[in-house]
Structures are given as C-alpha cells and as structure tokens.
Amino acid sequence: MSPQANPPRVLVVNGPNLDLLGRREPEVYGTDTLDVLVDRCRRVAGELGLEVDARQSNHEGVLIDAVHEAMTGHGGVIINPGGYTHTSVALRDALAALPVPVVEIHLSNVHAREAFRSHSYVSPVATAVIAGAGVTGYDLALRFLAERIVRRT
Template sequence: MSQNRDAERPGRVLLLHGPNLNLLGRREPGVYGTTTLADVNARCRDLGAELGLEVDARQSNHEGVLIDAVQEAMADFDAVVINPGGYTHTSVALRDALAALPVPVVEVHISNVHAREPFRHHSYVSPIATAVIAGAGVLGYELALRYCAARM
C-alpha cells in the first residue's frame, strides 16, 4: 500500500495519456483500434470503481502539462498509469518526473512497440516503471488497473 493512502478512502490512480492519444479511434485504427479515448477512460473508471479505485484520467499533447500532473501525483495519488505516447522515446524530463514518484508507475502501450519501427524500441520510462504492458490493445489499461489494485 502506498504511504499516501489512507485505508478509509479508495485508492487513487492517475491515468495519463500522452500526445495524440486524443485521436484514438481515428488515428491508425489498424495499429491502435477503433476504441476512443473517451471509451478507454469510461471503461477504466468503471473498472476502477469495481476494484475500489478512483481513476482520474487526463490527456495532453504538451510535455509540461504531463510533467505537472506527475508532480501532482506525488501527494495526491497512490499509483500512476501512463501511456506516454511519443514522449516514451524522447522525454528525459517526463522520465525524471516519474522516477521521483513514491508510488507505482505502470507504463502502457496499446501496440507492441517492440514489433514496430526501431525508434519505438527504446523507452525512457520502462527502466523506472514498476510494470510495463505493451501490445494488449486498450485492454492494457484494464490490466494496469488490476495490477495497481493488487499492489494497494
């Protein structure tokens, strides 16, 4: 259980979506599927409620906004589930913010990034993540929440 968590309240999970994930359902459906981000968030909130978790879902195309949300998680959340999108492969700043968290961090990728273009094979986030889920489609988010619930 997180040092931030009071046993009397539900576990709080920050669900962060990085750049271009607002286009889910429209962007490269052969790679990312047809489920929208709104659908993903609704499913995660519903599953979270079943698991005793409060899920706060956010998306930004801006690195600094994601970093601010991660820093907020230091005091207000018991776990972070993040799909960093393209920042997976480029953002040392986002990695450093996530590394400072005293709570579990689960990195999620809808596609199997290791079976795609070579530049997608490297993640700045994976080495500091508690768990990594890739290639399970949008089901990966649900798996991440189940993992978080088991850790709390």
C-alpha cells in the same frame, strides 16, 4: 477490494496524439476513442475499489505537471507517454521521483514496430510495462495497481 468512502486514486495519463484514438491508425491503435477508454478505466477501477483521475495532453510540460500532482493523493500511476516514451528525459525524471508504483502502457506492441519505438526512457523507472494488449492493457494495469495498493496499506 471492498467499496470505501475515499477509494485510493490512480492517475491515468495519456500523452500526445492519444486524443485521436479511434481516428488515428485504427489498425494499430484500435477503434475505441479516448472517452471510451477513460470510461472503461473508471468502470474497472470502480470494480476494484479505486478511483481514476484521467489526464491527456499533447504538451510535455502539462504531462509533467500531472505527474508532479501524483506525488501526493494517488496510490499509483498508469502512463501511456505516446511519442514522449522515446524522447522525454524530463518526463522520465518526473516519474522517477514518484513514491508510488508506475505502469507504462502502450496499446500497440512497440517492439514489433519501427526500431526507434523499442527504446523507452520510461521503462527503467516503471514498476511494470504492458505493451500490445490494446485497451485491455489498461484493465491489466489497474488490476496490478489495485493489488500493489492493497499490499501497501
């Protein structure tokens, strides 16, 4: 995409415990911190002609409010719902209401871990799901959304 005066915005939402990236189970989640991950997303987004609006919270309602904000002014959403993947119908319902593509992302391969992690309330309403690619998964999600946003405009 060529540079634009007002590039399309992508909301990148990270859920509970993702503020502990780099410190929490680095053998599972890697050694990059959340700040490094967000900087990487912003760099890749810039290369694709997008802008990133990044949010992280350990609180379900704050995440839902962020998703509601994406109903206008955002071309797509990338969400790593963390543990809410397996528990939050409310977050799922907020994502289902969005008129833009949603990419569910997980740093680890949730299907190769504990059995409860294989069920996602988010996957059925996501446009795409990326799991197990580490921080590179966010790059893939941004590239996917850039293509979808270009096709829509």
